[in-house]
Every structure is written in structure tokens, then in C-alpha cells.
Amino acid sequence: MNALCTFLAAGLWLGLAPWATTLGPAAGAILLVALTVLLAVASSEEVSGVTVGCGALGGLCWGIAGCVCAPVAGALAFACALVGRTTRVNGARTRALHLGLAGVAGALGAALAAGGGSAVPEARAAAILLAATLATLPLFVPADCVQARRLERAARALPGAIGERVTQAAALVRLIHALGVAPRYRRQLQPPWRALRGLIDARVRLEQWARSPLTADRAACADLDRRVEAMLTVLADAHRAVEDARATTLGMDDRALRAAEWLRDSLVDAARALSEADAVGAPILVESARPPNHAPDPGDQPGTLILPRAT
Helix, strand or coil: CHHHHHHHHHHHHHHHHHHHHHHCHHHHHHHHHHHHHHHHHHHHCCCCHHHHHHHHHHHHHHHHHCCCCHHHHHHHHHHHHCHHHHCCCCCHHHHHHHHHHHHHHHHHHHHHHHHCCCCCHHHHHHHHHHHHHHCCHHHHCCCCCHHHHHHHHHHHCCCHHHHHHHHHHHHHHHHHHHHCCCHHHHHHHHHHHHHHHHHHHHHHHHHHHHCCCCCCCHHHHHHHHHHHHHHHHHHHHHHHHHHHHHHHHHHHCCHHHHHHHHHHHHHHHHHHHHHHCCCCCCCEEEECCCCCCCCCCCCCCCCEEEECCCC
16 A cells, blocks of 8 residues: 555656646745655655655755756655655665665656656656656665554653553554555454554553643553553454464365375376386376366366376
């Protein structure tokens, strides 16, 4: 979904940004900023001050340098738009790679889009589609999960055992993000996760009140702590049950095993028949079990392999 949103946002940006300067200073600037902020939000999967600010800066870079050198302006705009996702990439070298890919994708995309500006509409559309595809290159660099980062920030604001439980929730989110969940289970588990995030946000606000001169009600904090722990336990058990059901389903499907056993028995019988054959040039009939769900061909003997012997 992230790649699809980035592809669509990049296509809009590459299709409309080169024409934004023809709308006048005010309207063109607003369009450029809106397009670049949309690309930043689509690539980073969150709306934050860093995302919006860097997206606006990318639109400003295109507005200043777009008429002078489109590849350079595109590289700067895309690099600024993907700063939000770059902050979630682990490792300095990997961050540099991610930012470099964003710049290269922006430069190539802007060059293709600008080069197809005077072409026929079909060629221009093909150039924009190719450029938008190139814009998804940085997404191949793995980045940390947005929800896990949010939960970790909340855990740092919470004391003691509840902070540790929220940190465990962040670890669970990372595990789910890495392993993936079937779409039908993902839709069913979204409401409980949304409720858990709401409880954690409420607990963080209460903790902020507790640190202020107006002390918060500790009973309410304890009640929220119990609810967060119970909800996290239920969600962990639910995801574990999903994985157990998936493993059980795969373990019960033994069609591939039966087919492999039939092939092994057939080859063993064929090798034995070849070693025991005396007549040169006569076909060798090998009795073998037919694989499951295999319809016999017309004229063949059921359960028989016909192997011609070389002279």
C-alpha cells in the first residue's frame, strides 16, 4: 500500500509540477507545496511537522531551480520529501543510501517528465508512469514501522511497568510488520489495535497531568494501566493464534508430499526395471502407483510407466 500511494503521489507531482510555474507566483507555489507535501506524507506514512516542513521545502526547491535545471530540482525536491522516511531508516550508511536513491529517482523522474513535455500525450503519459515507478526505488530500503516508533515515544513518557509494557507492544508491532498478517485477519485486528493506541495516548496525557502542579488521579492511571496490559495480552494471543492456525493449515496440506513420494517410487521402480531388463530395444513396463488426482490419458495402461530402452 505504501508503494502504491507513493507511486500515485509521484505521478501527480511529475505530471503537474512542471506546469505549476504557468499558474502565477501564488497559485503555482501553493500547488508545488501541496504536491510535495502529499508525496512526503505518502512515502513516510505519517503526518508530522518534519514531514510537512520537508515537503514544503522540497516544493520551494523545485520552484527556485525547476526552470533552470529540472534534474537538480527534482533531486532536491524528492530528497526533501523523503526525509521523513529517512529518519526511520536504521544505520547512517543505510540512511545515506536511502537519501541518495531518493535524489537519483527525483533527478531521473524530473528529466523524463520534462523531456516528454513537448511530446504527444501518449509519450508524455508513458514518461510520467516510468518516472513514478522510479520514484518508488527508495522504498526498497527497509525502514522502521511508524506505529512502533510512536509506541516507543509513548513508552519513554511513561514510568515503571507500564512503560515496559508499551515497549513490548512496540516490539510486537515490529514483529507483525516483519512477518505480515493475512488481509482478513488484519481487518479484524485493526479495531483492537486502534483501541490500544487510544488507551496509551490517554495514559500519556494523564502522566503529563501527574507531573504538573495539578496532580492527576492515580486511580485513573492504575485503571488505564490494567486496561492497556489486558488489551496487549489479548492482542498478542490473537496474533499467536493466527500464526498457529496458518502453520496448522500448511501442515495438514500433504498433496505435495504425496506427489513427491509417488515420483520417488516411480523412479526407483524404473531404475530397478532398467537394471533387470534383458531384451535390447524392448519397452520396459514399470508398475507404479498413480499420483493422486491424476486422470489417465486415453490408451495408456493405468499405473504403468512405459520406458523405451535405448539400443
